Amino acid sequence: MPKTTLFQAITGGCCPRCRRGHLFQYNSWLSSRFHVQRTNCEHCNLRFELEPAFFIGARYVSYALMVALIGTMFVGTNVLMGDPSLTVYLSIVLPAIVILAVPIQRSSQVLYLYMFGWVEYDPTLDTDGGPV
Ligand SMILES: [Zn+2]
Numbered sequence: 584m585p586k587t588t589l590f591q592a593i594t595g596g597c598c599p600r601c602r603r604g605h606l607f608q609y610n611s612w613l614s615s616r617f618h619v620q621r622t623n624c625e626h627c628n629l630r631f632e633l634e635p636a637f638f639i640g641a642r643y644v645s646y647a648l649m650v651a652l653i654g655t656m657f658v659g660t661n662v663l664m665g666d667p668s669l670t671v672y673l674s675i676v677l678p679a680i681v682i683l684a685v686p687i688q689r690s691s692q693v694l695y696l697y698m699f700g701w702v703e704y705d706p707t708l709d710t711d712g713g714p715v
Pocket residue numbers: 598599600601602603604624625626627628629
């Protein structure tokens with residue numbers, strides 16, 4: 584029985600193989616070094632960048648998430664406020680884009696690794712004691 588669920592692993596930015604190690608060097612999204620990734624998992628030593636420039640593809644995931652966010656905010660604003668002016672739309676959507684850009688960028692890299700990394704979860708590595 585896995586100790587860490589898939590949802591917990593993805594939202595926590597954890598390694599897809601052991602679900603213990605972390606993809607990013609710094610956990611805080613507010614750090615200026617939010618984008619610094621580890622080269623290998625600190626728990627199971629999985630190499631995260633599976634091939635050169637592997638995470639370039641994460642930009643497509645980021646783009647899709649951002650389009651979904653902007654579309655949802657425009658529709659939500661329209662539904663909740665009737666048909667406000669363009670200034671109202673922009674004053675709501677632009678701050679949200681700025682605030683959520685870092686979480687979306689990090690989330691897209693984690694999602695891309697889980698979707699296209701083809702790394703299988705190994706429950707024997709999902710322990711607190713370190714690699715088996
Ligand atoms: Zn790992």
